[in-house]
Amino acid sequence: MDISLNDLRVKQVVNIYDGKSLGHICDAIFDENYGKLLGFVVPGIKKFSNFFKSSNDVFIPYQNICKIGIDVILVELIPTNIAQASSQPTPPTIQSQTITATNYKST
Numbered sequence: 001m002d003i004s005l006n007d008l009r010v011k012q013v014v015n016i017y018d019g020k021s022l023g024h025i026c027d028a029i030f031d032e033n034y035g036k037l038l039g040f041v042v043p044g045i046k047k048f049s050n051f052f053k054s055s056n057d058v059f060i061p062y063q064n065i066c067k068i069g070i071d072v073i074l075v076e077l078i079p080t081n082i083a084q085a086s087s088q089p090t091p092p093t094i095q096s097q098t099i100t101a102t103n104y105k106s107t
Contacts, residue, residue: 003068013042013073016066022058022075029059037062040073 005028013022027041039061058077066074 008040008068008073011068011071011073013040013060013075015077016074017076017078022060022077025073026057040065 005025008025008028010024013025014020015022022042024042025040026043029038029041030036031038039059041057041059044056044058060075060077064075064077066076068074
């Protein structure tokens with residue numbers, strides 16, 4: 001099944017670990033050497049006190065994507081790692097990582 005990034009961006013991303021919505025995909029990360037999809041990026045969690053500040057984005061590795069449905073994308077992430085990913089400048093674990101345009105490097 002072929003699907004475009006534009007089609008994926010309108011789908012809600014839901015964590016099956018706790019049922020919470022993570023928002024919508026804002027970017028996709030590919031391996032530049034092989035063209036392989038490494039994962040998706042969703043906007044980081046914003047706190048009310050940081051409403052006007054940009055938060056770090058959350059990287060969802062490809063292996064954590066469980067199912068892409070008609071109107072939802074199911075992923076499995078541990079919630080504590082999601083909170084860490086949106087508040088720390090460095091990646092906490094492989095299950096959720098902080099990705100910014102300036103610090104992402106392909107491995």
